[in-house]
Structures are given as C-alpha cells and as structure tokens.
Amino acid sequence: MPGYKAHIGGSVVAGTLVLLGLVNIGLYVINPEQVVSLFVICVLGALFPDIDTDSKGKRIFYSAMLIMSLSLIYLDKFKWAAYLGVLAMLPGVSAHRGWTHTWWAMLLVPLPLVLIPYYIYGQALPAMMPYYVAFVTGYFSHLLMDREF
Template identity: 75%
Template sequence: MPGYKVHIGGSIFAGILVLLILVNIGMYVVDPQQVVVLLILSVLGALFPDIDTDSKGKRLYYSAMLLLSLALIYFEEFRWAAYLGVLAMLPGVSAHRGWTHTWWAMLVVPMPMLILPYYVYGQGFPTLLPYYVAFVTGYFSHLLLDREF
C-alpha cells in the first residue's frame, strides 16, 4: 500500500495532467494563483481517504484544515469555519478502508464545495467546478494507487 508521499506525488501528477488536458481542449485558462489552489485541493483529496487511520497523511491533512479554519476565523468567516469543522470530523466515525475508500465517497465528499457556496452566496456551479474536479482528481489518484478499482 502506498504511503503519503506516493499519494501526494500521484495527486500532483494527476492534477497537472487534468489541467493540461483541460487547457488543451480549451476548457480552462491558466491562472497561476488558482492553479496553486487547485493543486493543493488535489493533494488534500489524495490524503483524505487515509485520514481515518493514524498516519503522516492524516497529520498533514488536519494541519491544513487547522490553518484553513484559523484563516477563516481571522477573516470572520465563521459560517465557513463551522462547515469545515463538521466536514473534517466525518472520517472519524468509520473504520479504516471503510466508506472513505469507495468511488461514491470520491464524488460525494467534495460535494459541499459545490453546494454550500451556491446556497450561501449564490455562486454558480461553473465557477466552483474546478475546485470540485481538483479534489476528485486527487481522491481518484489515491483510490487508483490503492488499487480500489
């Protein structure tokens, strides 16, 4: 079973590959700042399936969640910090290689990135879709490397 370094590398490779394909077919225009955010989301997606076990990936994932929560609190985005906190707790209620290692979780877990901004701020799905796709891409790379397909 691959470790967190392999999953991080796989997610970066998969994320760059998907971005290149989307740029090549004209569905994405490169914005360097957004590319960094998308690659970070891809890495977080790749680490997510293993956060139900004591691992280096879990510590990296929750460290990133803590920094993001603190940033949201600093910018007085308390509603988003609360949503993030609830979502970050979900893996703690399952066994390792439980629901976090399923294809449907790969699609459902990042769904709040589409739904919450739409309902809270009225942002359109096309604006939010790259972030969802980035997380799913990283998640997919994890499942692929773990030979779950």
C-alpha cells in the same frame, strides 16, 4: 499500500494531467493564484481517504485544515470555518478502508465545495467546479494507487 508521499506525488501527477487536459481542450484558462489552490485541494483529496488512521498523511491533512480554519476565522468567515470543521470530522465515524475508500465517496465528499457556495452564497456553479474537479482528481489518484478499482 502506498504511503503519504506516494499519494501526494500521485495527486500532483494526476492534477497536472487533468489541468493540462482541461487547458488543452479549452475548458480551463490558467489563473496562477487559483492553480496553487487547486493543487493544494488536489493533494488534500489524495490524503483524505487515509485520515481515518494514525498516519503522517492524517497529520498533514489536519494541519492544512487547521490553517484554513484559522484563516477563515481571521477573515470573519465563521460559517465557512464551521462547514470545514464538520467536513473534516466525517472520516472519524468509520473504520479504515470503509466508506472513505469507495468511488461514491470520491464523488460525494467534495460536493459541499460546490453546493455550499451555490445555495448559501449564490456563487455560480461553474466558478466552483474547478475545486470539485481538483479534489476528485486527488481522491481518484489515491483510490487508483490503492487498487480500489
């Protein structure tokens, strides 16, 4: 099984390939500030399936969640911090290599990145899709490296 470093590296490679592909076919225009966010989300997507174990990847994932939650609280975005907290707890209710290592979880877990902004804040779906694609790309790279397909 690949470790957290391999999963991070795999997500960066997969994210770069997807980003270049989307730019090449004209579906994405590079915004440097957003690209940094997209790569962070891609890496978090790659670490997510293993956060149900005691691992370095889990500590990195939850450290990032803590920083994001504190930032949201600082910005008075308490609802977003609450949503993030609930989503971060989901893997704690399953066994390792359970539902977090399935193709359907890869598609369902990041859906709140699109649906919450759309239904609660009225954000346009296309504006949120890059974040969904970034998380799915990272998640896919993890499952691919773990030979789950």
